[in-house]
Amino acid sequence: MEAGLNTGGNRQLGPYAVTVESESISAGPAPEAPGLVQAPRLEPEQAGLEALQSEIGRLSVLVRSLASHLPSFSYMPELQMAAAQLEASGFPQALVGEVLERVERRLGLRQSQDQAGEVRVRRGIAAELESMLAVSPGPGGAAGGRRVIALVGPPGAGKTTTLAKLAMRYGVSSRAPSVILSTDCYRVAAAEQLRAYAAILGLPFALAETPGSLSRLLVEQRHKEVVFIDTPGCGPNDQDCFEEWSRAFAGHPEVEIHLVLPATARYEDLMRAWRRWSQLQPVKLIFTHTDETTFHGGWMGFAISAGLPISCLSFGQRVPEDLEVASKPLLMRMLFGSTARAANA
Ligand SMILES: Nc1nc2c(ncn2[C@@H]2O[C@H](COP(=O)(O)OP(=O)(O)O)[C@@H](O)[C@H]2O)c(=O)[nH]1
Ligand SMILES: [Mg+2]
Structure with missing residues (x-):
């Protein structure tokens, strides 16, 4: 089905037409409309569209580059963000992957679409790291021993x-x-x-x-x-x-x-x-x-x-x-x- 932006049909934008096909946005030269007076150029909208396209392009490069540094791209965004922070602090990638899997299990998240909220994820990560790190305060074992x-x-x-x-x-x-x-x-x-x-x-x-x-x-x-x-x-x-x-x-x-x-x-x-x-x-x-x-x-x-x-x-x-x-x-x-x-x- 072809639906015009806002109006339910093709809309003339100077030399360009904007059509929305299902969920994709496409822009291309507008067909000649016989008998119609050429609409005035709407340059600010055209410029806005180009800016939007270039922003989408920039974001997709950024997301791809971030994803390539993460142990797995199948995690929900809050986990991906936390993983990036752990890696930035010096944790090795393999260990970060293990922490994320444990947090997923702890919070009962099975899919990247599951929602957990940033605070819950942070607490989950802190709890996992706390259980993985061991401490034995100070020297000596048995109290009072040599x-x-x-x-x-x-x-x-x-x-x-x-x-x-x-x-x-x-x-x-x-x-x-x-x-x-x-x-x-x-x-x-x-x-x-x-x-x-x-x-x-x-x-x-x-x-x-x-x-x-x-x-x-x-x-x-x-x-x-x-x-x-x-x-x-x-x-x-x-x-x-x-x-x-x-x-x-x-x-x-x-x-x-x-x-x-x-x-x-x-x-x-x-x-x-x-x-x-x-x-x-x-x-x-x-x-x-x-x-x-x-x-x-x-x-x-x-x-x-x-x-x-x-x-x-x-x-x-x-x-x-x-x-x-x-x-x-x-x-x-x-x-x-x-x-x-x-x-x-
Ligand atoms: N900033 C900082 N300096 C330290 C620390 N521990 C030791 N140092 C310094 O590091 C240097 C080497 O320490 P030293 O005890 O002689 O090291 P050793 O060769 O392992 O015995 C000395 O100048 C210490 O004062 C610390 O936790 N922080
Ligand atoms: Mg020494």
């Missing part, structure tokens, strides 16, 4: 600074007999930095000259209730270093190994680091430098992929202030709003 904590991770991640913060919070403040052990014998300044922290905190300090001599020190210090062990960072290609440290810890199941990684690294870089550091069998993650980024999807996505709980977050250089014990509400506030410092203010 704690032996080792920090491992790449050089410059913030291990020594974080160790001093932990020593203050879980050693000095708890008044439990504690000791700080450094195994960073590669760089003289590194051990001295920790010795200085130990002196300020009033805690005993000992240096293991080699990874092998750590065993002897751990036996010597077996009566201490809290033992903090700092380690040097292995370079990415130094496989010998990783093997040496895995051997050093293998005979000491009492050591709780926390992997310290910078929150500023991208998801892919963290996964690459994980392939090496997982050899040491860490049981918890600490993320540092969280104050230096507002993109928290990369490291949170990594924590989900690695399947390890987050124990602490470091958000600055100050010892001992700039350390927060991880909690799910804190992670959600960081992800959906602000930095660790602001999120906890």
Whole structure:
């Protein structure tokens, strides 16, 4: 059926006719109308039509380009928008796809036409991420038990600074007999930095000259209730270093190994680091430098992929202030709003 725009028939628009066929709009040269006086040119309407066509063209390019970045174009618009935001914050695409599928199931949405509303979708996403992220606040398991904590991770991640913060919070403040052990014998300044922290905190300090001599020190210090062990960072290609440290810890199941990684690294870089550091069998993650980024999807996505709980977050250089014990509400506030410092203010 052919229907004219507004009038139910063809309408003369100067040299053009506009006809609406079913739902499509087409524009083309107007047929000659014998006996009719040529209508005056309606240029503003013609210009409006061209502008409309060009806007539709622009929007369709934009939608195609947005869709090509999304895990699936079959999701409802609110989910697609949320997916774009998660990806922009650093979450890997595959994980975003998994989150969306979980949210669809949670909200009972089966088709892209289903309606859910932005707020409901946001809450669904937060709930899913909260259930996928694991936290294990601070070091140590059973309350009142002996704690032996080792920090491992790449050089410059913030291990020594974080160790001093932990020593203050879980050693000095708890008044439990504690000791700080450094195994960073590669760089003289590194051990001295920790010795200085130990002196300020009033805690005993000992240096293991080699990874092998750590065993002897751990036996010597077996009566201490809290033992903090700092380690040097292995370079990415130094496989010998990783093997040496895995051997050093293998005979000491009492050591709780926390992997310290910078929150500023991208998801892919963290996964690459994980392939090496997982050899040491860490049981918890600490993320540092969280104050230096507002993109928290990369490291949170990594924590989900690695399947390890987050124990602490470091958000600055100050010892001992700039350390927060991880909690799910804190992670959600960081992800959906602000930095660790602001999120906890
Ligand atoms: N901005 C910021 N700087 C940090 C943080 N943690 C450590 N640093 C700084 O990063 C640098 C390396 O830290 P360090 O503890 O020596 O790293 P390590 O090589 O892993 O022992 C030092 O200048 C620290 O003060 C943090 O959470 N935020
Ligand atoms: Mg260090």
